[in-house]
Structures are given as structure tokens and as C-alpha cells.
Amino acid sequence: MQRNKIRKQLARIVSCSVLSDNEILDLYSVDASSYRLKPSVIAFPRNEHDIIKILPYAKRNKIPITVRGGGTGLVGGALGKGIILDMRYFDKIKIGQESVEVGGGTFKGQLDKELRKHGRFLGPDPSIGPYCTIGGMIATNASGSHSLKYGSIIDNLIQVKIITSDGKLITLPNKKIAKQLLELIKPQIQKNFPHVSKNSCGYRIDKISSEKDIQKIIAASEGTLGVIISAKLKTFPLPKKTIMILIAYRTLKQAALAVPEIVELKPAALEIIDENIMQHIKTKIRNKAQCMLFVEFDENIKKNRIQVSKLTSGNILKEITKLSEIIKWRNFRNSALSHSLSSISKRETMPSLIEDATVPISKLPLLLDLIECLVSKYDMKTIIYGHAGNGNLHVRPVLKKKNKRIIKKIAKEYFAGVAALNGTITGEHGDGLARTEFVKSQYGDEIYSIFKRIKHIFDPTYTLNPGKIISKGSMVTRNLKI
Numbered sequence: 001m002q003r004n005k006i007r008k009q010l011a012r013i014v015s016c017s018v019l020s021d022n023e024i025l026d027l028y029s030v031d032a033s034s035y036r037l038k039p040s041v042i043a044f045p046r047n048e049h050d051i052i053k054i055l056p057y058a059k060r061n062k063i064p065i066t067v068r069g070g071g072t073g074l075v076g077g078a079l080g081k082g083i084i085l086d087m088r089y090f091d092k093i094k095i096g097q098e099s100v101e102v103g104g105g106t107f108k109g110q111l112d113k114e115l116r117k118h119g120r121f122l123g124p125d126p127s128i129g130p131y132c133t134i135g136g137m138i139a140t141n142a143s144g145s146h147s148l149k150y151g152s153i154i155d156n157l158i159q160v161k162i163i164t165s166d167g168k169l170i171t172l173p174n175k176k177i178a179k180q181l182l183e184l185i186k187p188q189i190q191k192n193f194p195h196v197s198k199n200s201c202g203y204r205i206d207k208i209s210s211e212k213d214i215q216k217i218i219a220a221s222e223g224t225l226g227v228i229i230s231a232k233l234k235t236f237p238l239p240k241k242t243i244m245i246l247i248a249y250r251t252l253k254q255a256a257l258a259v260p261e262i263v264e265l266k267p268a269a270l271e272i273i274d275e276n277i278m279q280h281i282k283t284k285i286r287n288k289a290q291c292m293l294f295v296e297f298d299e300n301i302k303k304n305r306i307q308v309s310k311l312t313s314g315n316i317l318k319e320i321t322k323l324s325e326i327i328k329w330r331n332f333r334n335s336a337l338s339h340s341l342s343s344i345s346k347r348e349t350m351p352s353l354i355e356d357a358t359v360p361i362s363k364l365p366l367l368l369d370l371i372e373c374l375v376s377k378y379d380m381k382t383i384i385y386g387h388a389g390n391g392n393l394h395v396r397p398v399l400k401k402k403n404k405r406i407i408k409k410i411a412k413e414y415f416a417g418v419a420a421l422n423g424t425i426t427g428e429h430g431d432g433l434a435r436t437e438f439v440k441s442q443y444g445d446e447i448y449s450i451f452k453r454i455k456h457i458f459d460p461t462y463t464l465n466p467g468k469i470i471s472k473g474s475m476v477t478r479n480l481k482i
């Protein structure tokens, strides 16, 4: 159906703005991924009733619906051809003692500010900081540096309110959905899930064993099962003291080998950056190092500081306890993606596709071997940083723009290697346009067919974000903007 016609018809049934001017559509054609896909109209629902009217309209007219939060997703999850729902007005925050009820469109920065006033914080902390929304975080099962101690969204999601594609508002956990899902989820499927501390691939049925877990089906569901209206999430007290220890290593492998013993000490965060990112550090670094670990503890500080200095094979560069200084270094680490972008030439590109694999931490050295093999086979460079304590490496292949299509070949080989290491193709960013076609090979036919049946329960007509999680053919190199 034509854009204008959709806009006019929607304007008749809802009171919120519905726009379809080219300038607006261009803005919503991109997110932080490597893709561009032009939608038909953008709707800005003001309340649940608007969404309850829009979804059945879209279903009746076979128009896809894609929900958009901050558009900071790295895999094109928020891009779609039909109606985009911009959730910005769903921004209520109600702070409880150990949890918070928060609207799906609330920006994380706003929530952080409010929680800080109460001496609390949200565990999962994507490096993009304030610019992502709670709905987007839930839909991707987001995490961040401090997820090592405080978990991903799935570990913190107590309750979620969604609207399904037929316009029904439901709160999970709920008995009816629990019965339907628990019939499908058999305990033996666990063995085909990767053995990792975080995972955003497919539907996380491995985390569901009883009715009280049913809300977890929405974490990592990428807007394919329902529109997230609000959620109740766990919060934590702000730590009284923190120490950050910066350690330099001669090689990435040496750092990777050190990760398991540091993780044993239960740090709050354990991050890694390679020499490409280190080049952007303004302070002089004494040692000739190929990479650095950023280790944070917010408990047993004295003891852990001594333990780290005893066990490390690297060079301790700094031990920082002043919060403002810690925040400066955190910000530096969180800017790794922008530092990577400024490290490449105009003729090069850095597609986001193999940027999020996660393996058991004991397998990190083998993951680095795999990356080294691909680097020499495909004659490319890589930039590496990420959440080492979770085995989650953000690997950015630097390719000549004219060769960008080989990324699919690289991804196939890399993901096969990651699966062989018992890892996941995505630890926090999700499947989106980039990785949906690899979900089936990650889990195998049996689990994939359960995913399809779950989609059928919530959205039998595939109105909600079609082509994400459940594949509609190869999308990896289609709609690339880079």
C-alpha cells in the first residue's frame, strides 16, 4: 500500500502524529548498524490505546510493524519497510525499593539520573550510555561492562507489559502464556544452548523453567513478539567504593589467558582494548603493549588489589580509586567504537556483523586463534575490544569498501568456529538484519522449530518485525549502506 494512503488511514484511527515526509523517512532508514532500509510511515503513539489500534490495522493490511527506541542498535533491528513505532512518549519512571517500573521508550540516561537520586543503578550498562531506551535494551537483551557482576537484562527483568500483534495488552509472567510456552520448552534443549554467561541470539528459552520466568521470553525478542510498553527491572545500590586497575599485556593472547583467573576474584567489570584503541589514549603508556585490561572491583577492594598484583603476568599501569578518574577511563573504553572508526581510511569499512560473538572465557585464546586465521586468509585488519570477563569480543574487520561483500563468507566461517567453541554469535547486540540467517545454524533444527512455534503464539501473521530472528532469506548483504 502507498505511504500516503497508510498515513491517511492511520490518522483516521489514532490521535497521535503519523508522518511520511521523505526527510523523516530518511532519518528512520538508518540506525547504528551497517544497513539502510526505508520505512513507509512513522507513528508516534502517545498511549497504549494508539498502539492497540495500530497493530490490528497493520495486521489486517499486511503491513510490517517495527518498533524503534534510540536507534543505537548495531544490527538493523529497528529498521523495517512498513510502519515504525517511535516509543518516545512511553517514558514513565516509578522507583521502588529494589526495582523500578519504567516505560519502554524511556532513555537510559533519564533512568540513570532518577535512580542516582535514590542511590541506585541499573545493572546492564551498554557502552552507548544514555542514548538507548529501556524497550531497546530489553528487546536486545542488552548488557555492558558491569554485566559481569550485575547480569544482562534477562537476569534483571521481573515483569514486562507488552501489546501483541492482535492488539492485546498482556503482562508477563501470566498463566495462559506460561502453559503454552512450557509445553514447548523441554529441559533437554538446554544442551544445545551455548555455554556462555550472556547471549542475545534467538529466543532465550533456556532461561525459562517455570511460570515465574515467562517474562524472559521478551528479552532478546527484538520486537518480534510484542511491543514493550513498560517493565519492572531489578536495581542495585550504588557501590560505596570502586577501584579500577589498568593492566597492559604484550599480546592479546597473554591478556586472554589472564582473564579466567581474574574473573575468579569476582570483579564488577573486566574489559579489553587492543592497540588500535590504545593509540587514542592521551596519557603516555610506559610499556610496549598490544592490549590492556580494565579491571574494576566494587567489593573487597584491598584484598582484590593485592590478589591482582600477585597473579598478573601483565604490567599494572594504574590503580584508580577516585570516581571522577574512573569515569574518565570508563568513557574512554566506552568510546572504543568511535576510536575504531577514526582508525580507518576513507576507502575502508568496518561492517557490524561478527562484532559480538561470546565464548566461554577459557576459550578466549582459541577465539583469538580463529580471528588470526581469518585475518591472514582474507588479508584484512581487525580492531578488537569488548567485555573480556564475559568472553564477549567486539571484533571489527577492516575491509576495503569494494570487497565488503566477503563479510558474509567471513561471518560463516567465524560463526562456525564460535559454535565449535560452545559460544554464541551474539552476546548482547542481537540478530537483526545482520545475523538472523545464522540463528538456525547456531541452535539446530529442533530449537529453531520451537522458535517458530513461539512466534506463532504471539504473532501468527508475522506482522511484528518480520525477518528478524525467524529468517525470511539471506539479509546479510542486502540493504548494506556502507
Ligand SMILES: Cc1cc2nc3c(=O)[nH]c(=O)nc-3n(C[C@H](O)[C@H](O)[C@H](O)COP(=O)(O)OP(=O)(O)OC[C@H]3O[C@@H](n4cnc5c(N)ncnc54)[C@H](O)[C@@H]3O)c2cc1C
Pocket: 031, 032, 066, 067, 068, 069, 070, 071, 072, 073, 074, 076, 077, 078, 087, 104, 105, 125, 126, 127, 128, 131, 132, 133, 134, 135, 136, 137, 138, 139, 140, 141, 142, 143, 144, 145, 222, 223, 224, 226, 227, 228, 229, 337, 338, 428, 429, 465
Ligand atoms: C557505540 C555503541 C556502543 C554499544 N555498546 C553496547 C553494549 O555495551 N552493550 C549492549 O548490549 N549494546 C551495545 N550497543 C548496542 C545498542 O546500544 C543496544 O542494543 C541498545 O539496547 C539498543 O537500544 P535502542 O533503544 O537504541 O534500540 P533500537 O536500536 O531502537 O532497537 C533495537 C531493537 O529493539 C527493538 N525495540 C526497541 N524498542 C522496543 C520496544 N519498546 N518494544 C519492542 N521492541 C523494541 C527494535 O525493534 C530493535 O529490534 C552499542 C551501540 C553503539 C552504537
